[in-house]
Amino acid sequence: MPSYFVAAFYKFVDLPNYKELRQELKSFCEERGIVGTILLSPEGINSTTAGSENAMMDLLGHLMSKPEFSNLIYKTSTAEKKPFRRIKVKLKKEIVTLRANTDDFVVRPHAAMGVEVSPSEWNDIISDPDVVLIDTRNDYEVELGTFKGALDPETDKFTEFPEYIDENFSPEKNKKVAMFCTGGIRCEKASAFMMQKGYETVYQLKGGVLKYLEEIPKEESMWEGECYVFDKRVTLGHGLVEGDYELCSSCGSAVDLEGRQSDKFEEGITCPHCYDNITDRRLMRSRERNKQIELSKQRGNEL
Secondary structure, eight states, rough: OOOEEEEEEEEOOOOOHHHOOOOOOOOHHHHHOOOOEEEEETTTEEEEEOOOOOOOHHHHHHHHGGGGGGOOOOOOHHHHSSOOOSSEEOOSOOOOOOOBBBBTBOOTTTTOOEEOOOOHHHHHHHHHHHHHHOOSSSSSTTTEETTTTOOOOOOOGGHHHHHHHHHHHTTTTTEEEEEEESSSHHHHHHHHHHHHTOOOEEEETTTTTHHHHSSOOGOOOEEEOOOOOOSSTEEGGGGOBBBSOOOOOTTTEOOOOHHHHHHTTTTBBBBBHHHHGGGGHHHHHHHHHHHHHHHHHHOOOOO
């Protein structure tokens, strides 16, 4: 049975006291054995954390008791293994970094955002031939799965997204745009960016791909592949079932079952993505590191 209850949540809201919340939330989580990351910034909160179900409901209740988070929306799933090592509460300039702000242009998602589309309505929206469908995620995420017909910006990081939009689209030509991301936060900020740039109709998938995979049966789905997630589960499929990928300890690439059966895969050492580029020195260091990890596990220490 899964032993960890995972909650993902975010909210764009003016948060002038974000620095004061840091120690309060860190202590609250430490006392309850909650692990994961909470980001705080002047524009809001963003988090994926895990713990026992009681501990996580305590955290969510604690947050929603505050006026600024009273209508906080969260998504839950489970994990068989501990998905994070410890709790981290970080202070940031943005809860999701876009770097599109200038002296006379500031992206404000809580003031201007696109039209939220529920998972049950999403298929109809993206089947409209007049709608341009854009995946706001990064290239390594898109590689593992995306919606049928979605455009891939081929970005290494989200900060490249504004340039991609400015170079490839315009409010005059693109009247209807639909966007999606893992949990909703990136496309919410991206849609605000485009709305403030003058785009007429911008749709965003409410709750992101994870909510879609949770609610839409596989036989009705327009999603192809698996969804990359930023924890030790690596990917999730329909019904939020853990996928078939594992992370390469050497290069961080996601490796499927076929890749793990390759001669270029050595657990904790190399995978088909990095095998041809790894130096002998790095290979020795990786093997020594893997050896120490295994010894630590034998002693009963969790890394």
